[in-house]
Each structure stands twice: as structure tokens, then as C-alpha cells.
Amino acid sequence: MIGYVLSRLARAAITLLVTVTLVFIFIRFSGDPAAALAPPDAPQEVIEQYRRALGLDQPLWAQYTGYLGRILQGDFGYSIHSGRPALQVFLDRLPATLYLGGTALLIALVLGLSLGAIAALNRGKPIDRAVMGFSVFAFAMPNFLFGLGMILIGSLAFQVYLGGQGAGVLAPALTLGLASMGSYARFTRSSLLETINKPFMLAAEARGIPYRRRLIRHALPNASIPLVTLVGLSVGSLIAGSVVTEQVFAWPGVGQLLVRSVATRDIATVQFLVLAIAATMITANLIVDLLYLVLDPRIRVR
Template sequence: MSLRFVLGKLLRALLTLVLAVTFVFVVLRMSGDPVTQMLPDDTPASVVADYRQMWGLDRPLPEQYARYVAGILHGDFGFSFRDDRPALDVVLERVPLSLELGLTALALTIVLGIGGGILAALKRGTSVDHATMAMTIMGHSMPNFFLGILLILLFAMTWRILPSSGVGTWKHLILPAVTLGTSYAATVARFTRSSLLEVLNQPFMRTARAKGVPFRRRILGHALPNAGIPIVTVVGLRLGALIGGAVVVEPVFAWPGVGQLLVNAVAFRDLAIVQTIVLLIAVTMVVVNFMVDITYGWLDPRIRVDSGEATA
């Protein structure tokens, strides 16, 4: 990997972050005044003005923005209006829970998605293939929260074998992780199947068979690595979104992760929290994208060798 390649990536990453932060900053301030949102309707105008002044919201937008960016550079991400604590602390203490849920769900996605995709591709045209693809269509078309509510209804309400909400034991993890994991497994399965089928039809796969290369080796050594790029791309997207939590699933299961915090913070116009979460998601996305790019190079020598130009 050339230095130019890395530098180019870093510059792009920085630009992405600046754009994300700026966009959120401006949009949040245009979409409503946090002070009127928080205080009762009959609050005297002078009190509102005091709060505005206290949080610096009375200053011109460019000045607020400059202060905000300067703060970030010093590690100050602002104060949560609601908790009256540094926003970064509030967000970071939620991260482990979101990661716990997200990683479990991702593991499920990978096992079900890639496993199902491989199975469908190898058994192309059979009932196994048709059944797998029918399930992925169902997974695509059923909204996340709906499956969540359905699972709660069955496992928590009707059969009473799993808790419906909250955190604590591994049992609390099962329903939200299944809800979150299966929804994306459908996408991964379809990508895996189609890209694997494409490779399986390549002449070099037939050549390998004609040379007496064993089946397992043909699939694991030649077919899957060649089919890997689309799979890595879709899994990477999911991995990048992990830290931001599950905006829909977390509230459904009362899972106190970043996703739930984000929903609440947006409703409450807790500017610093929303901005910090968006920045956190942007940073994670950038890091994961970089990892995905490196994986591309590992998967495909054509990208590796031309990395200076082709992928920059």
C-alpha cells in the first residue's frame, strides 16, 4: 500500500467528517429552538433569553459553529442540556451496550447470511435454494420493528420464555439480537449467493475441477475469496453502523444503547448529544471503510497493485 493511497484516504476521511458535523450542526439549529422545546410554554421570555445566553444559542451561527469545532479539537463535545454532563460521557457510557447487541446481531447476520447464501448457490435451482431465497424476500419485506413486536408477542407474552425488554442476562439479548441480525442476513445472503454463483460459473472453477482439486478446496480456496468483495462490502456497511446502535430495534426492546439515546436526544433537541453521536457514527464509518478497502486489496491483487490510482 502506497503512502499516497493512505494519505488520499485520510484526506477523504477528514472531509467526510467535516461535512457530517457541519450538516448536522446546521440542520439541528434550523429545525427548532431547543430552549422552547425544553421549557414549559408559559415560561417568561426573560427566562428563555437567559437560557439561550447560558448555552450560547443567542450568538450568530458562524460563531457557535466556530466555538463548537474549536471545542471538539480540545476534546470538548459540549454539554447535554438534559443531563447537564459532558455529551461525550453520556454517549460513551451507552456504547458498550450497543456494541454488545450489535456484535451479537452481526455474528448472527454473518452466519445466517453467508451460510445461507453459500448453501443456496451450491444447491442452485433446488428446493433448498428456493426456500432460502423465499426467506430472504420475507426478511427484506418485513419491517424490523414488526418482527421485533412479533417475537415479543410469541416468546415473551404467549410462551413467556424470554424477557421482552431491558438488559441483564444473556436472555435479554436474544430477542433484540435475532430481530436485528435476521433483518440484514437477508441482504447478505442474496449478495453471497449471486456473487458466488458468478464465480462458480468461471472457467477457472471448471479447470480446478478438471484438475482434480477437491470440492472443499475449490469452494474455500478459490470460489469464496473471489466472491468476497461484494460480501465484504455489505457486511462492512453493517459493521460501520454498529456503534450508532439500532435506532428502531433498541427502543422496541427498551435496550438502553446509543440508538435509543439518539432517538430521545433528537426528540428533546439535545444538540450536543445528537452531534456527538453523529460524529461517532461518522468516525466509525470512516474507519470501517478504510478496513474494507484494505480487505479489498487482500482479496483482489488487481486492486492491491493498482491501489495508488484505481481505488483512491
């Protein structure tokens, strides 16, 4: 078991190092960062000053080692617009994104898992087909289109503007959680049906274990194992997955900050946001791998 944990930790560290390296390469080879930071009409002398200040006049290997050293020291650069550290700019926007993403995840989990279980326990019945039809619709509907529809209906029919943080979190959370809700419903149905038809469930029925106990004590825990991966991906995408929704609803979160930073060439902020998103995904996948030790005894045995 220790070897399993160490291998997952090593894989996460290597993935993070590769991500940092790719961010460094893309920033350097997507254009001259000094020219991007300088004013549009700046003379070449000013651009050279920017280049020296950023250390871009050094060899590439020296820039890379210095880049890694600054990251290890917690120095992620400064925003060119506010002059504040990129980390602080990110932390100022993070609570709004976590509030929106957490609410959306809660809605998706409660509704998706409930609908999926109902569909599995009523396989082939009209309610099963209705749930699956709604799941396909929820998964296929673009969230920006659904969000714009909610804003238009609220404004035209009820004279209520659903955009901005002052309008509440329910509308953007429903928009953000719609696709996840459909995925949870479909995965829950398929996983629960597969578990119910396995031999150990038939053996439990043959021993006379009541249906409700078989369902709660045996079927649900085993059916939840594949869903852990899906939930982990949803948790990992809390920061990156809300970019479109935050733009549609003018929600002042990290997603809106990322779009504005890209549009205004705020390189330090963009660079840190990409690293933060990657680190979130890597951490979520690491936690999922460790949870498998608790949920699946076969991994502990191996």
C-alpha cells in the first residue's frame, strides 16, 4: 500500500513539473513577453529594458532554472495592471469561484445521483426513459446557451436580471451544474445496474438478505467506486470549468479573471492561473487515487 501511495505522489509531482515546463515554453515561444508587456508604440530601447528586467536576455536554461526557483519561493510574478502579486489577485477572486462551483457541484450531485438511482431501480419504465432523456439533454446543452436563455427569460418575463453576484448564485450554479448533472445521472444508472446484476448480489438474495439491505449495504457502495473518478474530475475543474458561465453571468470569479488577463496580455496572471488550474486537477486526481484504497479492498490486497 505504501508503494501505491508513493507511486501516485511521484506521478503527481512529475505531472506538475511537466506542466510548469510547458507553461514556460509556451510563454517564451508564443511571442516576445517583453514586447507584449511594453506599450504598443514603445521604442526598441524600452523593450530591451523590459527584457533585461524580466531576465529574458539570459540563456534559456538560466531563465528556466530561475523560473523554477521563483516558483519554489512562491514568487509568481506581478500583474502589469494592478502591480499586485499574481497570487494575491487570484486569491481575491477564488472565493467567488469556489462559492459558485461548490453550489453547482452540490446541485449536480444531489439531483444527478438521485435521478440515476431512480432510473436504475425502474429500468425500462417511463420514468427511466424520462430521466435518461433529460440526462442527454442536460449533457448536450451548451451551458452558455442555457445561461443566456435564463437571463433572457428572467429579464423579459419577470423583469429580473440574473447576472452579477448581487442576483444570487442559483442561476449560474444551475447553468454550471447542468452538464455534470446529466453525467452523474447516466453514470449512476449504468453503474448501479451493473452492480445489481453481479453474482455477489444474487448470492445475497439467495441467502435471504432483504432487498433494501442488499441495495444500501452492498449495491450502493460498490456502484459508487466508478463515480468517484467523475466526482474528482468535477472537483478538479471547479476553477477552470466556470470560465464561460462566469462570463455569461458577469460573475467576478477566477474564470472571468482568466479571460480578461488573456485579452489584456497580463502574462504573469495568465501564467499563474494556468498553473493553479493544473495543480487543482492534479491534486483532485491524487485524492481520487487515494480514496480507491478506502473504497476498493482489491487495491489494498494487491
